[in-house]
Amino acid sequence: MKIEEERGGPKEERRPYLSTLCESLPEAEKWRMTIIRDIAKKVSQIQNAGLGEFKLRDLNDEINKLLREKVSLRFSKYNIFSGKLVV
Numbered sequence: 838m839k840i841e842e843e844r845g846g847p848k849e850e851r852r853p854y855l856s857t858l859c860e861s862l863p864e865a866e867k868w869r870m871t872i873i874r875d876i877a878k879k880v881s882q883i884q885n886a887g888l889g890e891f892k893l894r895d896l897n898d899e900i901n902k903l904l905r906e907k908v909s910l911r912f913s914k915y916n917i918f919s920g921k922l923v924v
Contacts (some may be wrong), residue, residue, distance in 0.1 A: 873907065874904050
């Protein structure tokens with residue numbers, strides 16, 4: 838992977854944990870869409886009838902975390918668009 842980065846190849850971006858780290862509207866929208874895709878995948882997994890109780894609870898916790906991130910990004914996107922500075 839380091840060889841690709843040295844050659845200028847594709848570098849994998851990580852989703853920012855804090856929504857305040859998004860500085861532009863397209864970037865915030867991109868991360869919001871990846872969160873929505875992750876939620877959809879986990880919801881389809883949670884509908885599997887053969888899941889155990891612990892796996893079901895873990896998936897539910899992950900979905901709730903992603904939903905909090907999505908809401909946080911929505912407010913961040915609003916603040917970027919409106920030009921408001923949130924401290």
